[in-house]
Amino acid sequence: MKTLLLYASKHGATRNAAEKLAGQLEGEVKIINLQDKGSADVSVEDYERVIIGGSIYIGKIQKSISKFCETNLEKLLKVKKLGLFICCGEEAKALEQLAAAFPAELLKKAAAKGYFGHELKLEKLNFVSRTMIKKITGVKKNESKIKEENIKKFAEEMV
Ligand SMILES: Cc1cc2nc3c(=O)[nH]c(=O)nc-3n(C[C@H](O)[C@H](O)[C@H](O)COP(=O)(O)O)c2cc1C
Numbered sequence: 198m199k200t201l202l203l204y205a206s207k208h209g210a211t212r213n214a215a216e217k218l219a220g221q222l223e224g225e226v227k228i229i230n231l232q233d234k235g236s237a238d239v240s241v242e243d244y245e246r247v248i249i250g251g252s253i254y255i256g257k258i259q260k261s262i263s264k265f266c267e268t269n270l271e272k273l274l275k276v277k278k279l280g281l282f283i284c285c286g287e288e289a290k291a292l293e294q295l296a297a298a299f300p301a302e303l304l305k306k307a308a309a310k311g312y313f314g315h316e317l318k319l320e321k322l323n324f325v326s327r328t329m330i331k332k333i334t335g336v337k338k339n340e341s342k343i344k345e346e347n348i349k350k351f352a353e354e355m356v
Contacts (some may be wrong), residue, residue, distance in 0.1 A: 198278075200226045200355075201244040205251040205259035210316035211284045215250055215341050217284075217314075221352035222246075223287065231261040241269055245277040246355060250313070253285035255329070258298035266300055273303055280355050282311035284343075286334035309354035314344035 200222050206212040212230065219226045231237060241247050251262035266273065273279060281303060283295050291312035296304060304310065317340045319327055331337055 198245045199225045200246040202228045202248045203231050205261045207230045208321050211252045214313035218348050248280040249288045250279045250282040253294045279307045279310040281307045282313050284313050284315050286315045309351045311347050311351040314342045316341045
Protein backbone atom coordinates (compact mmCIF):
# COMPACT_ATOMS: atom_id res chain seq x y z
CA MET A 198 0.00 0.00 0.00
CA LYS A 199 1.41 3.43 -0.97
CA THR A 200 1.39 5.99 1.84
CA LEU A 201 1.76 9.75 1.77
CA LEU A 202 2.87 11.23 5.10
CA LEU A 203 2.61 15.02 5.21
CA TYR A 204 3.78 17.03 8.18
CA ALA A 205 4.78 20.48 9.39
CA SER A 206 7.30 20.97 12.21
CA LYS A 207 8.86 24.12 13.57
CA HIS A 208 11.55 22.67 15.84
CA GLY A 209 11.68 19.02 14.78
CA ALA A 210 9.33 17.18 17.19
CA THR A 211 6.68 16.41 14.57
CA ARG A 212 9.39 15.47 12.08
CA ASN A 213 10.84 12.96 14.58
CA ALA A 214 7.41 11.53 15.31
CA ALA A 215 6.57 11.32 11.58
CA GLU A 216 9.82 9.49 10.87
CA LYS A 217 9.18 7.03 13.70
CA LEU A 218 5.68 6.39 12.32
CA ALA A 219 7.01 5.94 8.76
CA GLY A 220 9.37 3.23 10.06
CA GLN A 221 6.36 1.26 11.33
CA LEU A 222 4.27 1.38 8.14
CA GLU A 223 4.36 -1.39 5.53
CA GLY A 224 5.04 -0.56 1.89
CA GLU A 225 6.29 2.58 0.19
CA VAL A 226 6.05 5.73 2.34
CA LYS A 227 6.59 9.18 0.86
CA ILE A 228 7.30 11.77 3.59
CA ILE A 229 6.90 15.45 2.79
CA ASN A 230 7.49 18.44 5.03
CA LEU A 231 4.83 20.84 3.78
CA GLN A 232 6.75 23.84 5.10
CA ASP A 233 9.84 22.97 3.02
CA LYS A 234 8.16 22.04 -0.20
CA GLY A 235 4.76 23.63 -0.24
CA SER A 236 1.91 21.55 -1.55
CA ALA A 237 1.84 22.48 -5.24
CA ASP A 238 3.11 19.10 -6.46
CA VAL A 239 1.40 16.89 -3.88
CA SER A 240 -1.29 14.62 -5.41
CA VAL A 241 -3.17 12.84 -2.62
CA GLU A 242 -5.12 10.82 -5.22
CA ASP A 243 -1.91 8.88 -6.05
CA TYR A 244 -1.91 7.26 -2.58
CA GLU A 245 -4.14 4.74 -0.81
CA ARG A 246 -3.12 5.96 2.65
CA VAL A 247 -2.65 9.60 3.57
CA ILE A 248 -1.42 10.76 7.00
CA ILE A 249 -1.29 14.42 8.02
CA GLY A 250 0.35 15.79 11.14
CA GLY A 251 1.43 19.10 12.62
CA SER A 252 2.24 20.80 15.90
CA ILE A 253 0.26 23.26 18.00
CA TYR A 254 1.37 26.84 18.54
CA ILE A 255 -0.88 29.10 20.65
CA GLY A 256 -3.76 26.69 20.23
CA LYS A 257 -3.45 26.28 16.46
CA ILE A 258 -1.92 23.88 13.99
CA GLN A 259 0.49 25.26 11.36
CA LYS A 260 -1.16 27.25 8.59
CA SER A 261 0.44 25.03 5.92
CA ILE A 262 -1.51 22.07 7.34
CA SER A 263 -4.89 23.78 7.72
CA LYS A 264 -4.55 25.31 4.25
CA PHE A 265 -3.65 21.93 2.72
CA CYS A 266 -6.66 20.27 4.38
CA GLU A 267 -9.03 23.00 3.18
CA THR A 268 -7.70 23.01 -0.40
CA ASN A 269 -7.69 19.21 -0.70
CA LEU A 270 -10.80 18.44 1.36
CA GLU A 271 -12.78 16.65 -1.39
CA LYS A 272 -9.77 14.56 -2.47
CA LEU A 273 -8.91 13.66 1.13
CA LEU A 274 -12.47 12.46 1.73
CA LYS A 275 -11.98 9.95 -1.14
CA VAL A 276 -8.68 8.53 0.15
CA LYS A 277 -8.94 4.86 1.19
CA LYS A 278 -7.36 5.40 4.61
CA LEU A 279 -6.76 8.71 6.34
CA GLY A 280 -4.80 9.37 9.54
CA LEU A 281 -4.42 12.64 11.49
CA PHE A 282 -2.05 13.47 14.32
CA ILE A 283 -0.60 16.32 16.35
CA CYS A 284 2.34 17.03 18.62
CA CYS A 285 1.69 19.48 21.44
CA GLY A 286 2.92 20.32 24.93
CA GLU A 287 -0.36 20.28 26.81
CA GLU A 288 -1.31 16.62 27.01
CA ALA A 289 -4.55 17.36 28.87
CA LYS A 290 -5.70 19.47 25.94
CA ALA A 291 -4.40 17.17 23.21
CA LEU A 292 -7.79 15.77 22.11
CA GLU A 293 -9.42 19.19 22.15
CA GLN A 294 -6.53 20.69 20.13
CA LEU A 295 -6.61 17.78 17.68
CA ALA A 296 -10.35 18.32 17.16
CA ALA A 297 -9.77 22.02 16.48
CA ALA A 298 -6.79 21.39 14.18
CA PHE A 299 -8.56 19.52 11.36
CA PRO A 300 -11.89 19.95 9.51
CA ALA A 301 -14.78 17.99 11.10
CA GLU A 302 -15.34 15.92 7.92
CA LEU A 303 -11.74 14.69 7.99
CA LEU A 304 -11.87 13.90 11.72
CA LYS A 305 -14.99 11.84 11.07
CA LYS A 306 -13.40 9.94 8.20
CA ALA A 307 -10.02 9.28 9.86
CA ALA A 308 -9.16 5.64 10.61
CA ALA A 309 -6.57 6.84 13.14
CA LYS A 310 -6.26 10.02 15.19
CA GLY A 311 -3.18 10.45 17.34
CA TYR A 312 -1.36 12.53 19.92
CA PHE A 313 2.35 11.86 19.46
CA GLY A 314 3.70 13.83 22.44
CA HIS A 315 6.07 16.76 22.27
CA GLU A 316 9.63 17.98 22.39
CA LEU A 317 10.90 21.24 23.70
CA LYS A 318 14.31 22.70 22.98
CA LEU A 319 14.42 25.96 24.90
CA GLU A 320 17.70 27.11 23.31
CA LYS A 321 15.97 27.14 19.91
CA LEU A 322 13.37 29.64 21.10
CA ASN A 323 13.62 33.40 21.35
CA PHE A 324 12.86 35.14 24.64
CA VAL A 325 9.17 35.76 23.88
CA SER A 326 8.55 32.15 22.78
CA ARG A 327 10.48 30.79 25.79
CA THR A 328 8.40 32.86 28.19
CA MET A 329 5.18 31.90 26.42
CA ILE A 330 5.89 28.16 26.42
CA LYS A 331 6.78 28.17 30.12
CA LYS A 332 3.46 29.87 30.80
CA ILE A 333 1.39 27.61 28.52
CA THR A 334 2.85 24.23 29.47
CA GLY A 335 4.66 24.90 32.75
CA VAL A 336 7.75 23.21 31.25
CA LYS A 337 10.96 24.90 32.35
CA LYS A 338 13.68 22.71 30.84
CA ASN A 339 14.33 20.77 27.65
CA GLU A 340 12.05 17.78 27.24
CA SER A 341 11.63 14.95 24.76
CA LYS A 342 8.39 13.11 25.32
CA ILE A 343 7.50 11.52 22.02
CA LYS A 344 4.75 8.97 22.71
CA GLU A 345 6.11 5.77 21.20
CA GLU A 346 3.08 3.76 22.33
CA ASN A 347 0.66 6.16 20.63
CA ILE A 348 2.66 6.02 17.40
CA LYS A 349 2.61 2.20 17.51
CA LYS A 350 -1.17 2.14 18.07
CA PHE A 351 -1.69 4.65 15.24
CA ALA A 352 0.40 2.52 12.84
CA GLU A 353 -1.71 -0.53 13.75
CA GLU A 354 -4.95 1.37 13.16
CA MET A 355 -3.74 2.45 9.71
CA VAL A 356 -3.28 -1.16 8.46
C1 LIG B 1 5.75 29.60 21.30
C2 LIG B 1 5.14 28.24 21.56
C3 LIG B 1 3.77 28.12 21.71
C4 LIG B 1 3.20 26.86 21.97
N1 LIG B 1 1.84 26.77 22.13
C5 LIG B 1 1.30 25.58 22.48
C6 LIG B 1 -0.11 25.50 22.74
O1 LIG B 1 -0.88 26.43 22.60
N2 LIG B 1 -0.61 24.29 23.13
C7 LIG B 1 0.20 23.19 23.30
O2 LIG B 1 -0.32 22.14 23.68
N3 LIG B 1 1.53 23.25 23.04
C8 LIG B 1 2.09 24.41 22.64
N4 LIG B 1 3.44 24.47 22.36
C9 LIG B 1 4.27 23.25 22.44
C10 LIG B 1 4.57 22.66 21.05
O3 LIG B 1 3.37 22.25 20.41
C11 LIG B 1 5.51 21.46 21.21
O4 LIG B 1 6.76 21.92 21.71
C12 LIG B 1 5.72 20.64 19.95
O5 LIG B 1 6.46 19.49 20.27
C13 LIG B 1 6.42 21.42 18.84
O6 LIG B 1 6.53 20.61 17.71
P1 LIG B 1 7.47 20.97 16.46
O7 LIG B 1 8.89 21.03 16.94
O8 LIG B 1 7.26 19.85 15.49
O9 LIG B 1 6.99 22.27 15.89
C14 LIG B 1 4.02 25.71 22.06
C15 LIG B 1 5.41 25.83 21.87
C16 LIG B 1 5.98 27.09 21.63
C17 LIG B 1 7.47 27.17 21.44
